[in-house]
Amino acid sequence: MLQFIPTQPPELLYHGTGATAVPAIQQQGLQKMSRHHVHLSCDRATAKKVGQRHGKPAIFQVKAQKLYQDKLQFYCTANNVWLVDHVPPQYLLLLTLNPSAK
Numbered sequence: 001m002l003q004f005i006p007t008q009p010p011e012l013l014y015h016g017t018g019a020t021a022v023p024a025i026q027q028q029g030l031q032k033m034s035r036h037h038v039h040l041s042c043d044r045a046t047a048k049k050v051g052q053r054h055g056k057p058a059i060f061q062v063k064a065q066k067l068y069q070d071k072l073q074f075y076c077t078a079n080n081v082w083l084v085d086h087v088p089p090q091y092l093l094l095l096t097l098n099p100s101a102k
Contacts, residue, residue, distance in 0.1 A: 004075035004083065009064035013040040013082050014095075016047035018054025022094060025060065030087035037075070037083035040064070044095065061093040 015030055015038070030038045041047040044059055051057025067087065068074055075083040 009074040011065040013062040013064040014047035015060045016051030019056040029089040040082040063091045
């Protein structure tokens, strides 16, 4: 079992995914699926790179500080990946479906 120390996140984090996943994420939020946690990035550029692994990228902004204030625990790995169990849709904002966005 992975062991991480709960950590207060920055105000905003980002999640990159494939554009085909957008409708489900907007309805259900971010789910960990087959992973231990949902993976979040500190910046849009990293999220875009992650999203490109799944075809045309989509980037979601995560209201991380608000989610933390609402009692969801965050963890930060040694390589600066933020982890959380899930992100409900009300904490998400779709920033772009444009693969050339920065």
